[in-house]
Amino acid sequence: MNQPLDNPSGQVVPAIRVRHVTKTFGGVTALDDVSFEVLPGEVHCLAGENGCGKSTIIKIITGVYQPDAGAEIEIFGQKLSAITPTISRKLGIDVIWQDLALFPLMSVAENIAFEGMLGNVPRIARHATLRKKAAEVLTRLGVDLDLEAPLHTLSVAERQIVAVGRALVGDARLVFMDEPTASLTQSETEKLLAIVAKLSSEGVAVVFVSHRLAEVLKISSRVTVLRDGRLVGVYDTDGMTQSHLTELMTGHTFDSVVAAQDRSKAPVVLQVKNLTREGEFNNIDLTVRQGEVVGITGLIGAGRTELGHALFGMTKPGSGEIILNGAPVRFRSNRDAINSGVAYVSEDRLTLGLVQPQSIADNIVLPVLDSILDRFGLISSSKKDKTVRSWIDDLAVKIGEPTDPVTTLSGGNQQRIVLAKWLATKPKLLILDAPTVGVDVGARAGIFEIVRKLADQGLAILMISDEIPEAYFNSDRVIHMAGGEFIGEYDPRSTTISEIEGAVFA
Amino acid sequence: MRNFFRNNPTEAILLVVLAIVCVGLSIGTDQFLTLVNLANLLNASAINIIFAVGLVVVLIAGGIDISFAVAASVVQYVTVYALGYIGGGNWFWGFMIAGSLGIGLGLINAFLIHYFRIISIVVTIATFNAFFGLLMFITSGRYLYNLPDWWTTRIILVEHQTTSGQWAELTAPVAVMLIASFATWFLIRFTTTGRQLYAFGDNPEGARRVGINIAAMQAIAFGWAGMMAGIAGLMQVNFVQEVVPNALIGRELDVLAAVVLGGARLGGGRGSVIGCILGVMLIAIIQNGLNLLGISPFAFKMIVGAFILAAISLSNMSFSSLSFARKGRV
Numbered sequence: 001m002n003q004p005l006d007n008p009s010g011q012v013v014p015a016i017r018v019r020h021v022t023k024t025f026g027g028v029t030a031l032d033d034v035s036f037e038v039l040p041g042e043v044h045c046l047a048g049e050n051g052c053g054k055s056t057i058i059k060i061i062t063g064v065y066q067p068d069a070g071a072e073i074e075i076f077g078q079k080l081s082a083i084t085p086t087i088s089r090k091l092g093i094d095v096i097w098q099d100l101a102l103f104p105l106m107s108v109a110e111n112i113a114f115e116g117m118l119g120n121v122p123r124i125a126r127h128a129t130l131r132k133k134a135a136e137v138l139t140r141l142g143v144d145l146d147l148e149a150p151l152h153t154l155s156v157a158e159r160q161i162v163a164v165g166r167a168l169v170g171d172a173r174l175v176f177m178d179e180p181t182a183s184l185t186q187s188e189t190e191k192l193l194a195i196v197a198k199l200s201s202e203g204v205a206v207v208f209v210s211h212r213l214a215e216v217l218k219i220s221s222r223v224t225v226l227r228d229g230r231l232v233g234v235y236d237t238d239g240m241t242q243s244h245l246t247e248l249m250t251g252h253t254f255d256s257v258v259a260a261q262d263r264s265k266a267p268v269v270l271q272v273k274n275l276t277r278e279g280e281f282n283n284i285d286l287t288v289r290q291g292e293v294v295g296i297t298g299l300i301g302a303g304r305t306e307l308g309h310a311l312f313g314m315t316k317p318g319s320g321e322i323i324l325n326g327a328p329v330r331f332r333s334n335r336d337a338i339n340s341g342v343a344y345v346s347e348d349r350l351t352l353g354l355v356q357p358q359s360i361a362d363n364i365v366l367p368v369l370d371s372i373l374d375r376f377g378l379i380s381s382s383k384k385d386k387t388v389r390s391w392i393d394d395l396a397v398k399i400g401e402p403t404d405p406v407t408t409l410s411g412g413n414q415q416r417i418v419l420a421k422w423l424a425t426k427p428k429l430l431i432l433d434a435p436t437v438g439v440d441v442g443a444r445a446g447i448f449e450i451v452r453k454l455a456d457q458g459l460a461i462l463m464i465s466d467e468i469p470e471a472y473f474n475s476d477r478v479i480h481m482a483g484g485e486f487i488g489e490y491d492p493r494s495t496t497i498s499e500i501e502g503a504v505f506a
Numbered sequence: 507m508r509n510f511f512r513n514n515p516t517e518a519i520l521l522v523v524l525a526i527v528c529v530g531l532s533i534g535t536d537q538f539l540t541l542v543n544l545a546n547l548l549n550a551s552a553i554n555i556i557f558a559v560g561l562v563v564v565l566i567a568g569g570i571d572i573s574f575a576v577a578a579s580v581v582q583y584v585t586v587y588a589l590g591y592i593g594g595g596n597w598f599w600g601f602m603i604a605g606s607l608g609i610g611l612g613l614i615n616a617f618l619i620h621y622f623r624i625i626s627i628v629v630t631i632a633t634f635n636a637f638f639g640l641l642m643f644i645t646s647g648r649y650l651y652n653l654p655d656w657w658t659t660r661i662i663l664v665e666h667q668t669t670s671g672q673w674a675e676l677t678a679p680v681a682v683m684l685i686a687s688f689a690t691w692f693l694i695r696f697t698t699t700g701r702q703l704y705a706f707g708d709n710p711e712g713a714r715r716v717g718i719n720i721a722a723m724q725a726i727a728f729g730w731a732g733m734m735a736g737i738a739g740l741m742q743v744n745f746v747q748e749v750v751p752n753a754l755i756g757r758e759l760d761v762l763a764a765v766v767l768g769g770a771r772l773g774g775g776r777g778s779v780i781g782c783i784l785g786v787m788l789i790a791i792i793q794n795g796l797n798l799l800g801i802s803p804f805a806f807k808m809i810v811g812a813f814i815l816a817a818i819s820l821s822n823m824s825f826s827s828l829s830f831a832r833k834g835r836v
């Protein structure tokens with residue numbers, strides 16, 4: 001069935017045609033002789049595991065990185081010897097960056113319509129025009145945001161929408177979208193996919209990157225698969241299945257099976273009684289036992305992350321009780337929570353999870369500095385290396401050297417470092433908030449394998465997830481949260497996935 | 507107004523604090539609320555405000571400059587000789603020469619920062635030492651009194667005789683300060699270049715990816731700071747009527763303190779002209795008030811330090827608490 005296509009473009013001038021692109025960073029080869037072609041008006045997906053080079057090829061085509069010698073780049077029929085971000089923009093290329101690359105202190109309006117401020121020759125800044133443009137884009141996206149609010153006051157999902165808006169503001173002929181749906185809700189995702197379809201019908205080419213394969217197959221007509229920086233092939237998505245695509249990306253197959261077990265006899269680790277925080281969640285009763293994985297699902301805005309923050313001592317609940325290992329606790333800060341054996345992997349790894357400029361190794365050992373001291377109370381580099389190595393191997397993180405800054409990692413690998421960082425604290429209760437946002441299929445399976453293993457070792461795990469299948473297959477119990485309350489509980493062994501989906505999207 | 511308070515929390519707090527201090531001093535002392543005292547305060551603060559509006563542009567762009575005050579001294583000396591060379595000159599030549607020399611020194615900083623990828627604090631500490639060392643070496647610390655008349659003559663813009671017979675006067679530096687403030691305000695608020703400077707300071711990598719010219723940003727920020735430093739140096743000579751090589755050394759920290767107090771963020775992306783003015787004025791007024799109240803000048807530095815700590819922790823607190831407060835709006 002899906003054979004690589006030989007000469008798909010025929011006579012049409014491709015929007016992009018790059019050939020023999022190689023890019024090395026020090027010792028790491030991010031791309032190895034890759035060719036890539038996008039036709040005008042086409043929705044083209046770039047698929048591959050974390051670290052296979054998807055973001056890197058986008059950065060090369062937009063002039064953020066320069067390729068190694070030998071690359072041929074042609075954009076809208078124009079051969080280019082060197083590209084800069086300005087040139088690529090002039091040629092009609094816009095990007096939604098995986099790390100958003102927005103301006104946190106500037107207003108929503110300026111972030112969306114910043115292109116109105118570009119150019120080397122100073123002009124009068126037309127704030128009114130800019131606001132109008134931003135408002136138009138938001139209307140087109142069907143979302144309502146305060147245009148004057150500084151970006152840093154927005155939630156992760158809202159920031160993602162701003163990044164989408166920025167790419168739509170100009171008259172782009174080609175838009176790269178690097179994991180634009182990673183932190184969007186179901187309804188926002190659908191709106192975005194509708195916009196992608198519309199852009200494509202208007203002749204705008206869209207290159208779409210996502211680890212949600214269902215999405216990939218739904219919207220794109222062709223998919224380019226990369227593995228370890230090498231081109232696997234270009235395929236038609238007609239007739240392509242998720243499992244075949246997974247196989248192309250990873251080289252092997254994965255099956256989803258319900259992992260739920262009965263843990264009702266195990267000792268209770270976390271008990272929450274009547275927990276309420278005004279405006280966020282109400283009357284939460286929750287028990288998590290040793291070895292149990294409890295999934296909390298629901299739509300964004302249901303109060304799940306807020307509950308996670310309260311359990312981790314980042315906010316103080318108004319009323320109710322948190323009992324950890326039989327003793328009531330009252331955390332004054334997340335330090336307290338960490339000391340009591342709670343770990344929290346945040347949904348927003350880029351701002352809360354990692355110290356960006358620091359090295360991979362330093363990030364991993366940050367919460368456990370006490371445990372790697374030598375007998376003089378200094379950091380022991382051999383203990384540090386051992387801790388770092390063991391987690392990197394366990395989680396199969398693709399890195400250059402442990403001393404490289406975390407910023408050099410691909411998005412999905414950064415997420416694994418966050419996980420490693422918290423697992424190194426040897427917690428009793430692990431709270432995972434959207435643990436697989438931006439993580440590829442292979443690694444998802446890897447992460448859930450680890451989650452299971454940790455549970456079997458007696459860890460209690462609370463997993464917040466937007467993706468119902470993820471919660472369904474990997475939790476012992478699935479709780480449905482909406483409007484700040486728990487409104488349903490399911491046992492995956494006696495429920496079907498569509499029952500839960502029906503309830504959540506009702 | 508609501509937007510002003512929301513987008514400029516530090517400036518807003520500062521305005522309130524300044525008002526309280528002024529009311530307090532008006533009640534606590536007889537002399538504070540007199541035209542003469544207020545006019546003197548303005549005259550004395552004008553130079554620092556000119557420095558401050560230059561520096562704030564660098565801070566907005568995510569840099570820091572330690573060298574500008576010493577650069578102003580260098581500009582003063584070279585301007586004296588250059589004016590001598592063209593036979594005395596006039597205000598026009600004064601501004602041209604001092605302004606361009608300032609820009610030149612600023613561009614040296616920008617060049618070192620951009621091409622050698624060294625952080626600005628390191629570069630400007632180095633140029634601070636280099637400028638000052640060179641100046642002392644070449645001048646052997648000599649004072650210059652023999653200056654063109656036009657330069658040292660006090661120019662009175664407005665004057666008013668109070669009932670007690672004293673004269674309240676506003677002098678030329680105040681007018682230059684107003685023009686410098688207005689120009690900076692216009693640059694950072696109303697031009698595309700100004701918005702690029704904010705964006706660059708806010709997220710340099712993001713700025714690069716949207717196609718902002720990074721070298722230009724450094725050049726504009728440090729060039730502007732240098733130009734303002736040159737002009738401030740020119741006006742400082744008008745104020746004190748002499749050129750002294752170490753007269754301005756130490757100013758950099760006073761001005762930096764005032765600008766940070768005024769809401770500029772070390773690390774970039776935030777800062778305003780109104781904040782600079784409020785910051786400089788608050789420090790000057792506190793000093794003036796302590797003087798009038800007869801309190802030791804040592805207490806002054808302590809109080810300024812406390813104010814800066816309070817201002818920074820307040821503005822940082824609101825920043826981080828805001829970024830944690832993610833409201834789940836659908």
Ligand SMILES: Nc1ncnc2c1ncn2[C@@H]1O[C@H](COP(=O)(O)OP(=O)(O)OP(=O)(O)O)[C@@H](O)[C@H]1O
Pocket residue numbers: 025028029030048049050051052053054055056057098398399400407408409410411412413438440
């Ligand atoms: N600036 C850099 N310095 C060093 N290595 C880098 C740099 N940027 C990327 N890499 C490496 O290049 C490889 C490809 O990274 P890239 O970000 O393109 O992956 P990706 O396919 O986008 O992955 P993800 O799905 O996780 O986002 C990774 O191994 C990464 O560590």
Ligand SMILES: [Mg+2]
Pocket residue numbers: 054055056098178410411412
């Ligand atoms: Mg990526």
